[in-house]
Amino acid sequence: MSSTNIHEVIIIGSGPAGLTAAIYTARANLAPLVIEGEPSSTSDQPGGQLMLTTDVENYPGFPEGVMGPELMLKFREQAARFNTTFITEKVTKVDFSARPFKVWVRDELHQAKSVIVSTGAQSLMLGLENEKRFYGHGLSSCATCDGFFFKGQEIIVVGGGDSAIEEATFLTKFATKVTLVVRRDVLRASKIMQQRAMNNPKIEIRWNSQVTELFGQEKLSGVGLIDTVTGEKSKLDVTGLFVAIGHRPNTDLFKGILDMEDSGYLKTKPGSSYTNIAGVFACGDVQDHTYRQAITAAGSGCMAAIDCERWLESQH
Amino acid sequence: MADGIITLTSANFDETVKSATTPIVVDFWAEWCGPCKAIAPVLTEIAKEQAGVVTIAKLNVDDYGDIAQRFGVMSIPTLLVFNNGEMKKKMVGAKGKTQLLAEIAEFIPKKN
Numbered sequence: 001m002s003s004t005n006i007h008e009v010i011i012i013g014s015g016p017a018g019l020t021a022a023i024y025t026a027r028a029n030l031a032p033l034v035i036e037g038e039p040s041s042t043s044d045q046p047g048g049q050l051m052l053t054t055d056v057e058n059y060p061g062f063p064e065g066v067m068g069p070e071l072m073l074k075f076r077e078q079a080a081r082f083n084t085t086f087i088t089e090k091v092t093k094v095d096f097s098a099r100p101f102k103v104w105v106r107d108e109l110h111q112a113k114s115v116i117v118s119t120g121a122q123s124l125m126l127g128l129e130n131e132k133r134f135y136g137h138g139l140s141s142c143a144t145c146d147g148f149f150f151k152g153q154e155i156i157v158v159g160g161g162d163s164a165i166e167e168a169t170f171l172t173k174f175a176t177k178v179t180l181v182v183r184r185d186v187l188r189a190s191k192i193m194q195q196r197a198m199n200n201p202k203i204e205i206r207w208n209s210q211v212t213e214l215f216g217q218e219k220l221s222g223v224g225l226i227d228t229v230t231g232e233k234s235k236l237d238v239t240g241l242f243v244a245i246g247h248r249p250n251t252d253l254f255k256g257i258l259d260m261e262d263s264g265y266l267k268t269k270p271g272s273s274y275t276n277i278a279g280v281f282a283c284g285d286v287q288d289h290t291y292r293q294a295i296t297a298a299g300s301g302c303m304a305a306i307d308c309e310r311w312l313e314s315q316h
Numbered sequence: 317m318a319d320g321i322i323t324l325t326s327a328n329f330d331e332t333v334k335s336a337t338t339p340i341v342v343d344f345w346a347e348w349c350g351p352c353k354a355i356a357p358v359l360t361e362i363a364k365e366q367a368g369v370v371t372i373a374k375l376n377v378d379d380y381g382d383i384a385q386r387f388g389v390m391s392i393p394t395l396l397v398f399n400n401g402e403m404k405k406k407m408v409g410a411k412g413k414t415q416l417l418a419e420i421a422e423f424i425p426k427k428n
Contacts, residue, residue, distance in 0.1 A: 142391075
């Protein structure tokens with residue numbers, strides 16, 4: 001089922017970076033093929049991390065705010081309008097050792113003169129032994145999906161960044177109490193989000209704390225905490241646990257192929273989207289552990305599209 | 317029964333599951349759930365392609381929380397597979413079509 005057609009550009013990933021790259025390359029008549037990923041309940045899905053958020057209040061052009069999934073739908077429609085083709089599956093393998101570059105979706109081969117990598121990042125989980133067992137039974141990767149099931153209950157959110165506070169705030173709509181478990185004695189979140197957490201009577205912050213154990217039979221019934229300063233252990237009865245402790249880049253596909261940092265983030269030539277392989281570009285969170293915003297991802301997607309377009313021209 | 321997908325309610329749930337002549341996959345979903353929306357077209361496709369072999373049904377957890385509670389659904393989308401009136405499998409979280417078909421393959425009689 002492999003196509004002999006050689007595309008000008010294949011874009012892997014469809015968050016703000018990938019879809020902006022699609023809009024720009026499509027408008028440059030490069031008829032991009034976007035391999036957008038497949039549905040999941042993690043941020044590793046078509047549309048990316050914004051698919052699991054609710055109100056996005058800092059994306060310019062939306063003074064009233066916009067729902068994350070709605071914003072990504074608009075990005076996708078805009079790319080589709082200018083002749084972008086989508087495959088709603090995950091890339092299984094790549095070979096960038098020769099041109100045209102090869103990209104497989106299962107056993108289906110797609111070839112292209114250039115590739116833009118925008119596979120993004122996904123949420124880190126706690127890494128506790130029985131974590132998998134409680135997934136869907138009190139432990140959730142998606143507050144917007146599962147908050148509803150915790151009406152009138154006490155839950156915890158782990159993390160101290162913007163997304164942790166966004167989740168905690170959202171969850172107070174349902175839960176009677178949300179304990180925010182923060183590893184240090186400060187929040188990493190922006191000032192406005194910090195204020196929101198402090199001012200919400202349903203949110204209680206547990207400073208210098210880490211979750212070390214999960215308790216429960218069929219369903220989660222409590223967690224074990226350790227005080228990171230005193231080492232004192234305690235138990236907290238909760239029926240729900242939401243984790244927002246950071247992200248890891250989705251770069252497993254490119255190990256040994258593209259240069260990356262120890263943390264897995266792709267390396268790009270400073271001020272550009274060039275990777276170590278000529279004709280392969282990277283944009284968005286997969287190569288950015290500093291800013292990680294929808295708007296910066298979109299901006300770097302535009303950079304990758306322009307870099308790619310100029311590089312293709314230089315090959316003629 | 318738009319798109320060949322059955323809409324379940326508290327009133328017709330037991331009867332539908334019991335009297336189904338094929339394995340039945342029930343999608344627990346809600347309007348506000350992004351991943352639920354993402355798998356909706358996948359389920360529509362499967363319903364069409366596997367018509368008469370597998371039945372696809374949907375239950376809105378907002379409206380029929382009692383059924384969700386009965387089956388311990390605490391995360392959506394959750395897909396439950398029933399065969400001969402009995403719950404055989406629980407799948408939590410959205411999945412792509414290939415993965416979903418692989419998960420329900422054991423309930424699809426082999427064509428000879």
